Amino acid sequence: MRENDVILQTVSKIAVFIILTFGVYLFLAGHHHPGGGFIGGLTLSSAFVLLYLSFDVETVNAGIPLDYRKLAATGVLISVCTGMGSLLFGSAFLSQTFAYFNLPLFGKTELATVVLFEAGVALGVIGVVVTIITSISGEV
Amino acid sequence: MTLIHYLILMPILAAAFIPLLGVGAPKLHLGWGAITVPILLFSFFVSYVPAIASGDVFSASVAWMQALDLHFAIHLDGLSLIFTLLITGIGSLVVLYSIFYMSKERESLAHFYAYLLLFMGAMLGVVLSDNLMVLYLFWELTSVSSFLLIAFWFRRKNSRYGAQKSFLITVGGGISMLVGFIMLHVMSGTNSIQEIIAMRDTLHEHSLFVPALVLILIGAFTKSAQFPFHIWLPDAMEAPTPVSAYLHSATMVKAGLFLVARFTPVFGGEATWFWLVSGVGIFTMFWGSFSAVKQKDLKALLAYSTISQLGLIMSLFGLGSAALQGGASTESVLYTKAIFAALFHLVNHSTFKGALFMIVGIVDHEVGTRDLRKLGGLIAFMPVTFSLAVISSFSMAGLPPFNGFLSKEMFFTAVLNANQMTLFSMETWGLLFPIVAWIGSVFTFAYSMILVFRTFLGPYRREKLEKTPHEAPIGMLISPIILCGLIVLVFFMPNQLSHYLLSPAMNSILPTYANMDGLIPHISAWHGFNLELLMTIGVAVIGAVAVKTLRYWYLVYDFFPEHRSIDSGYRWMLSAGERLSHQATSRYMTGFLRHYLYYIYGFLLLITGGTLLLSGSIIIDPSGDAPVAVYEVIIVLVMAAAAIGIPFTKSRMTAALLNGVLGYSIAIFFVLFRAPDLALTQLVVETVTTVLFLLCFHHLPEWSREERSLKVRLPKLLVSIGMGALTVLIALSVQGNRLFDSISSYFEDSYDLAGGRNIVNSILGDFRAFDTMLEVVVLFIAGIGVYTLVTLKAPKGEDERERE
Numbered sequence: 001m002r003e004n005d006v007i008l009q010t011v012s013k014i015a016v017f018i019i020l021t022f023g024v025y026l027f028l029a030g031h032h033h034p035g036g037g038f039i040g041g042l043t044l045s046s047a048f049v050l051l052y053l054s055f056d057v058e059t060v061n062a063g064i065p066l067d068y069r070k071l072a073a074t075g076v077l078i079s080v081c082t083g084m085g086s087l088l089f090g091s092a093f094l095s096q097t098f099a100y101f102n103l104p105l106f107g108k109t110e111l112a113t114v115v116l117f118e119a120g121v122a123l124g125v126i127g128v129v130v131t132i133i134t135s136i137s138g139e140v
Numbered sequence: 141m142t143l144i145h146y147l148i149l150m151p152i153l154a155a156a157f158i159p160l161l162g163v164g165a166p167k168l169h170l171g172w173g174a175i176t177v178p179i180l181l182f183s184f185f186v187s188y189v190p191a192i193a194s195g196d197v198f199s200a201s202v203a204w205m206q207a208l209d210l211h212f213a214i215h216l217d218g219l220s221l222i223f224t225l226l227i228t229g230i231g232s233l234v235v236l237y238s239i240f241y242m243s244k245e246r247e248s249l250a251h252f253y254a255y256l257l258l259f260m261g262a263m264l265g266v267v268l269s270d271n272l273m274v275l276y277l278f279w280e281l282t283s284v285s286s287f288l289l290i291a292f293w294f295r296r297k298n299s300r301y302g303a304q305k306s307f308l309i310t311v312g313g314g315i316s317m318l319v320g321f322i323m324l325h326v327m328s329g330t331n332s333i334q335e336i337i338a339m340r341d342t343l344h345e346h347s348l349f350v351p352a353l354v355l356i357l358i359g360a361f362t363k364s365a366q367f368p369f370h371i372w373l374p375d376a377m378e379a380p381t382p383v384s385a386y387l388h389s390a391t392m393v394k395a396g397l398f399l400v401a402r403f404t405p406v407f408g409g410e411a412t413w414f415w416l417v418s419g420v421g422i423f424t425m426f427w428g429s430f431s432a433v434k435q436k437d438l439k440a441l442l443a444y445s446t447i448s449q450l451g452l453i454m455s456l457f458g459l460g461s462a463a464l465q466g467g468a469s470t471e472s473v474l475y476t477k478a479i480f481a482a483l484f485h486l487v488n489h490s491t492f493k494g495a496l497f498m499i500v501g502i503v504d505h506e507v508g509t510r511d512l513r514k515l516g517g518l519i520a521f522m523p524v525t526f527s528l529a530v531i532s533s534f535s536m537a538g539l540p541p542f543n544g545f546l547s548k549e550m551f552f553t554a555v556l557n558a559n560q561m562t563l564f565s566m567e568t569w570g571l572l573f574p575i576v577a578w579i580g581s582v583f584t585f586a587y588s589m590i591l592v593f594r595t596f597l598g599p600y601r602r603e604k605l606e607k608t609p610h611e612a613p614i615g616m617l618i619s620p621i622i623l624c625g626l627i628v629l630v631f632f633m634p635n636q637l638s639h640y641l642l643s644p645a646m647n648s649i650l651p652t653y654a655n656m657d658g659l660i661p662h663i664s665a666w667h668g669f670n671l672e673l674l675m676t677i678g679v680a681v682i683g684a685v686a687v688k689t690l691r692y693w694y695l696v697y698d699f700f701p702e703h704r705s706i707d708s709g710y711r712w713m714l715s716a717g718e719r720l721s722h723q724a725t726s727r728y729m730t731g732f733l734r735h736y737l738y739y740i741y742g743f744l745l746l747i748t749g750g751t752l753l754l755s756g757s758i759i760i761d762p763s764g765d766a767p768v769a770v771y772e773v774i775i776v777l778v779m780a781a782a783a784i785g786i787p788f789t790k791s792r793m794t795a796a797l798l799n800g801v802l803g804y805s806i807a808i809f810f811v812l813f814r815a816p817d818l819a820l821t822q823l824v825v826e827t828v829t830t831v832l833f834l835l836c837f838h839h840l841p842e843w844s845r846e847e848r849s850l851k852v853r854l855p856k857l858l859v860s861i862g863m864g865a866l867t868v869l870i871a872l873s874v875q876g877n878r879l880f881d882s883i884s885s886y887f888e889d890s891y892d893l894a895g896g897r898n899i900v901n902s903i904l905g906d907f908r909a910f911d912t913m914l915e916v917v918v919l920f921i922a923g924i925g926v927y928t929l930v931t932l933k934a935p936k937g938e939d940e941r942e943r944e
Contacts, residue, residue: 026820032897034816036904038912042824049831069927076920079913094909098895112895114905117913121905124916128923129828135930137835 005054012054019047027122031110037118041125048130057134068134072127078120082113142200144214147184148268151177152261159250171239174253178231178260185224192221193640195647195655199270199334208273209331215270218644222483223267223391223398225641226490230390231260233619237498238382240615241505252292252380259285259387266395272321272331276314279359282392283310289387290379302375305710309362309372317359317399323352324406337405337651344410353407356399357416364396364450367424368706374443381501384439389446389493397450397486400457404479404649408464411564418458418558422576424451429583433590434694438500438510441587442493445536448584449489452551452577456482459558459573462566463650473658474557479649480661481550483642488535488543488630495532495623496591499525502616503595508606512590517600521609524617526596531624537588537683538581538676543630545676546663551577552672578675585683590690634663734856741859749866758869759876772812779805792840796833800826817900 027040051060083094091097098112154177161173188198201213216224235256242249262285265278283306291303321331327346328336336343343349360366365373376388387393400417407413428448435441460479463472502525504510507518519526531542538548555573558566602608630637638660647654667673686693728739752758782801789795803826810819890902904912 030898030901030905031895034820034898034900036817036898036901038904039817039821039824042821042828046824046827049828053831069924072920072923076916079916083909083913094913096894096906096909110895114894114896114901114909117909118901118905121912121916124920128919131923132926133828133832133835135927136832136839 008054012050016047016051019050020044023047027118030118031112031114037121038125040118041122042129044122045126045129048126049133052130052134052137057137068127068130070127072124072131075120075123075125075127079117079124080120082116082120085113085116141202142198142214143184144198144200144216144268145202145212147181148214148261148264150181150261151257151264155254155257155261158253158257162250169239169244170249170253171235171242174257175232175235175239177257178228178235181260181264182225182228182232185221185228188216188221189225189640192216192218192644195644197648201270204274209271209325210273211271211331212274213270213332214268215334216268217648218641218646219398219401219648220267222487222641222645223394224264226394226487227260227263227267227391230386230490230494231256233494233622234382234386234390234498237385237501237616237619238380240613241382241501242380252289255285255288255292256383256386259289259392263391263395267398270333272324272333275333276318276321279317279363279395280311280314282387282395283307283314283363286310286376286387286392289383290376292380292383293378296378298375299378302372302378306372306376308714309369313359313362313369316355316362320352320355320359323348323355327352333402340406343406350410350412353410353413354416356403356407357413360396360399361420362396363399364393364454365424365447366396366420366451366454367427367447370424370428370447371707371710373447374440377437377439377443381439381497381504384442385494385497385501389442389497390490393446393450394453394486394490397453397457397482400454401479401482401645401649404457404461404464405651408461408650409466410461414458414461414465414564416458417461418455418573421451421453421455421458422555422573422580424448425455426576426580426583427451429580429587432587433583433690435587436512438503438512438515438591438595439497441512441591442496442500445584445587446493448580449485449493449536452580453482453486453489455573455577456485456551456554459554460649462558462561462563464652465563467652470658473653473656475561476646476650476653476659477550477557477661478554480638480642480646480659481547481554483645483649484550484634484638484663485544485547487637487641488547488627491623491626491630492532492535492542492544495528495620495627496536498616498620498623499529499532502612502620505616506607506612507609509604512594514601514604515595516598517596518609519596520600522596522611524611525620526592528617528620528624529592529596531627532620533588533592535627537585538679540665541631542627543634544627546631546634546665548581549667549672549676550661550663552675556671574675578679581675581679582683582686585679586686586690589683589687593687631665638663738855738859741863745859745862745866748870749862752866752869752873757877758873760872761876764875772809775805775808775812792837793834796830796837799833800830803829817898 023040023043023046026035026043027037028035030036030040048060048064051064086095086097087093094117096112096114096117098110098114100108100110103109154174158170158174161168162170165173191198198216199214201211204210204212235253238252238256242252259282262278262281266275266282269275269278287303287307290306291299293299294303324336325331327343327348328339330336362369362372373388373393377384379388425448428444428446428451432441432444432448435444456478458478460476460482463475463479466472500510502522503515503518506522507515509515535542535544538544552574555577558573559570561567561570643660646659650659653659728735779802782798782805786795786798789798803822807819807822807826810816810822887899887903887907890899890907891897894902894906896902896906
């Protein structure tokens, strides 16, 4: 399968960045528009999967030295811990809050704690998807 | 959160940080870090003594899950205070002792102290909780930490066996107790123990009252090693000796006694309660001491002795509960003496048994064996240890001038009082109590003497010992010296103990008698030549004769052969359970994927389809449907063609791609129905799954033609058609059934409530964040599962099961 993948490799080098950007956009857009942690995470992980498909596992691992199992665990931990955060302020577990700030360059901006929670979701999804894909393909 | 809440959580948090201390200060023996926790806790709880003694109680509650009536509620009264002082006081001494007992080089101290502190927190939780469910949580946590500590030397087969046994029995009892608690909740409508106590009069009539009582008692009996559940305690002696001293004599096994004491105001006065608690207790007392005499291992002897002493205290709680029959009167106040004796002996037992375990640990540590057949003549080498052993075991035997004498005399008083009772048909059976108690005490005297004299006196046989014995280091002696000091101190000043600790506890166990005259007896060492003293003298004389003629007694023990013991019954149950479940499992775990799918879909069809049919909810109401457009029909046709095509394809690749067609078409539907979030998710998920499918093909064998026989294909066809039909029916019926009002209006406020205009994500991340969080956790577990299954295979031939 690996004989004629020059085109695939060249295209993916560019496409991966487009997908990654799109994934980050989806993640950030989720509060008001379609997107969010789960779908953002999935899109990001599909970029990684594309890399793994067009190059071999060793090359990608050398380029992006990430332990995806730890990434997944970190994500889950973040999601759970942000829920605990609200306990410190006397609210129920997993209460989210938001506020508007005037930031330079951005102007009036809404900052919400749900972003942290969603970041955990996204990291968890990326970690799990890539772990599954690489552990299955690693057997080939 | 009040201070007491933090006191409960402190050891549990410390357990998490202890391993870090080991990394930070590698030269330090971790015990020095761990000991600060119980000492701090002890001083905090001591500071509550004056207030409690003057009649205060401390209650506080932190809301946890309102809907389940689950609150982190605590209640510190006299009864809890005794236990907290025992837990933290003995805990400090045990940790101090363990610093010299546990070698820093050889043992994994981080684990040891983490488990020990975890246990300490759990135990504090048990005695301080006012909420049934929280109490249960901590209760099971003590079982878990006990399991971990018994199996601390997990390379030994016996340790693992003992840990499993104690876990199965105590957790089994715990579950029964949970059911009892739920029944209590059903009866009273509250989880608060204090509220249940307040409404005790209304509960008696309820039909669940006696079942709840029995179930809760099973929990208490298993934990406190009462007959016939006592069999786990001797095996638990595989734990390191500090653990045995702490968990299996001074604290955890007393949790059952605590539970009985705590629920005496609720169940006391009920005949079932009286007979079960006192009867099981007194028999356990006899059986434990009877079995202790024949033991050859010092720790096993102490284990049976603990069983016996726990039985003694249990029977006293049972006898004392008679005082709650009818109202509080000057007559029935006589019976409360049993409860007082129980509390007094509970404290005394912790002092002398804690000391004895530490002494046996010293002998084991310095001599290298605890086998009575090898020991002897150690007095010349270990004079201090010998003196301590004399003090603590004479106290256990009930001799003056030690605290055991006082409580043993009160025990005799209580059983003699029981003989005079005129309720619960005690006129007929009452005489049994003093007789059994007396016989049990003779055995107690006998094994106490065996413990001291066989170990420290008699011939010294160097050739049987592994090393030359010598006196223990001072650090190991401090804790037993303190405990022995207490033994003597309590003998001379029992009324101070009674005033500060026992009388507040009496008030909380017997609320109807609170502060009544005659409730708190004056304890005096000399009370004239009465029957109790004569009984004690009789015990000493007959006991001494028994020890001298022990040889002949062993004939009696031959009547109880090993293969007819309760222990072998337990082993038979265990192996029969394994055999049975193995047979049952291998019957349906055939290894054929299609069979598993039949089970899953069969149940789904049966349950969901059955519910649909029986509840008559198949209502198809097309009136509210939107008009169907042409392009929708086209997509449906494409999907149908792809789906029908899959079973007829010749290669896996085609099947996977056709499956992909299905998935992408659904995404198009989502777009058409204006659900961009869903469409996006569906697209990406479909892409990733298709990739996964393609990757998996490398592992699969060639796609061979299946069996074409009707017998194989017909069930498949039926299940597929059934599932398809069911799904369509459900989808259509959902529209026709409006069981409740739509909740969508709530989510329309997402911008005001959650600051987000994307309703879907506001639901996911804010309104229903708990679901999302758990979904991520489930996803993670699934990922780890796939990873372990795929990559962590044992190399060929190394898997035990493969060789079979």
